[in-house]
Amino acid sequence: MSSEFRNTVRANLAKPEVRANFYRAMDGLMTRRLDQFPDKAELERLRTQSMAIRANALSKLPELLETLEANLTRNGIQVHWAETTDQANQIVLSILQKHNAKSIIKGKSMVSEEMGLNHFLEALGIEALESDLGEFIIQLDHEAPSHIIMPAIHKNRIQIAKLFHEKFPDIPYTEDVDELTQTARRILRDKFYAAPVGLSGVNFMVAETGTLCLVENEGNGRMSTTAPSVHIAVTGIEKVVESLSDVPPLLSILTRSATGQPITTYFNMISGPRKPGEKDGPEEVHLVLLDNGRSNIYSDPELLATLRCIRCGACINHCPVYVRIGGHSYGTVYPGPIGSILEPQKAGLDVHGELAQASTLCGACSEVCPVRIPIPSILNRLRYDGVRRDTANTNTVGSGKRRTLSEAATWKTWAWAATHPTIYHAGSTLATRFKGMLPTNLGAWTTVRSAPKLAESTLHQQAKNLGVDHE
Amino acid sequence: MSNTARANILARLREPQRPECGFSERDYLSRYDWDTAERVRRFTERMVAVRAEVHHTTPETWLDVVSQVCAAKGLNNLLVSPETVLGKQLHAQAERFPTLKTYDHPIESWKQELFYGIDAAFTGTYGGIAETGTLIVMPSADEPRLMSLVPPVHIAVLEVAKLYTTFAEAVQAQGWVQAGMPTNALLISGPSKSADIEQTLAYGVHGPKELVVILV
Incomplete structure (x- = not known):
């Protein structure tokens, strides 16, 4: 195969x-x-509670999405809906074109990966720069994330040091994690300074208050959503929760399950663009709600x-x-x-x-x-x-x-034999009789294991010999 | 496009037999009953564990401590609001601090200085969370969002009276929903950090490299 x-x-x-x-x-x-999670009982209680919060949100999904949209709109956030990743990309593009933006800076977003947003924009000559340290590293090497939380986990320090040296030959070679991190900080700070548009994902959307929540450690999520004059958030339609009080338990179990942290450095709750009198923050905030097959999954209990x-x-x-x-x-x-x-x-x-x-x-x-x-x-x-x-x-x-025909036929034959005792017994007896003829080379399986051997007699026979009455 | 997409998505979500939630355990109340001393102890322990500095002060000594922190770090300047209750006290004794800067114009008019010329920012906080060692920050026109993010050092004052046990308790006791959410609300639990390289913690990735908490 x-x-x-x-x-x-x-x-x-x-x-x-x-x-x-x-x-x-x-x-x-x-x-x-x-x-x-030192207390196992507490962990199980928390898991049940978190499941209940998410199950509750899904049980009211269309209503919560409407409430969310109404509250976000009231707060000044523009809501867009996309059935496909193609539609989502077009929505992002139209916002960029409206602002004549030639580049975006990105906080970490798996939904943007799902959209293939970077390739889509780059084909149009628009730079999409990743600012999460791990995402920045793999973007330098033209790779995709190998993990949803730690995208560069497949690389070690030495590999990253070599990569930085190759891409930034002016900076002295170092394998020191702090120095590598500071290099990324300096490069990306200039980008944050200049970027016209920031793009992020969303961890939770709160219907009750019209709030977008982002969980992160580095501060690039805050930068991407605060420094540029336009912020675009992209996420799946399932990420909504009903009320603000649903958030603390989910946040707690999320960070502890993900990286074993009691909490991340930043939990960023965004409920609107810059208000009159405020001195920073984006003038426009957009949310793109992506379906891409989720509503179909939703249709099956x-x-x-x-x-x-x-x-x-x-x-x-x-x-x-x-x-x-x-x-x-x-x-x-x-x-x-x-x-x-x-x-x-x-x-x-x-x-x-x-x-x-x-x-x-x-x-x-x-x-x-x-x-x-x-x-x-x-x-x-x-x-x-x-x-x-x-x-x-x-x-x-x-x-x-x-x-496949062959697999279906195999199971059909098996089912037929297994429901016809005479055939089954004859077959299994034959197999034990001719077990010496079984191949010992079973391809990949036997490269690291010995081939299975059939017993001298069938289970039925052995049971019979022991006096087990199958009736 | 968007309107058709909206109608189609919502129609599809309404089509299937609606899933039952089936679970009722959505209780959020605080699990702990820590007194003030215990809250302060836990808060400090968690903050120090992520390399934040915590100073225990009184209403009489906190200004001295802020001044000492600035001197110890050799700060050339400090961004402080001239409008907040705490900020006014610093500005009133400006000679004891590095050059005090103010964020009194929209970011567009002084972005370069903020990004490359400010050593540290001083802000108040909306409260704190003992369980996780967390500051609750709600930026405002007086203390804008980038103050606690862009300068390499963030010095924040937390009044012990506003130190709650859990996040859930703070949301409820401070009436966040009733008050209406601000443009931006933040939980800050230490200096900026990353473990993206070999799971090794490195501090000061994009946000402040140092977080100093002044407990009053």
């Missing part, structure tokens, strides 16, 4: 340096998260749980598959367990359905998920949707497209 995904995985597994970078980072993140996600990345940090293959293997914007349930639903099972197979269903992801998304169940459901024949009964994009 060969596919682009498998080939990328194979290539990335053969990079010991990258694998070591992931192992070191994920080990650290798991330990730090654990340190933040089981898959809907996908939209509870608050993008902490804990499932990624704890995933035994992610830590081995790394974030770039997935070939999607969101990697890891959350990506493996989100991306196939957005792009279709025919495009990314394979990701749902790339899991051992060990359950580590759902055990740490702060909003209790049952990721393994959803993976199973997507595997089923991929091969099911009654595609009229599900809205999942690409349902049935992963069904």
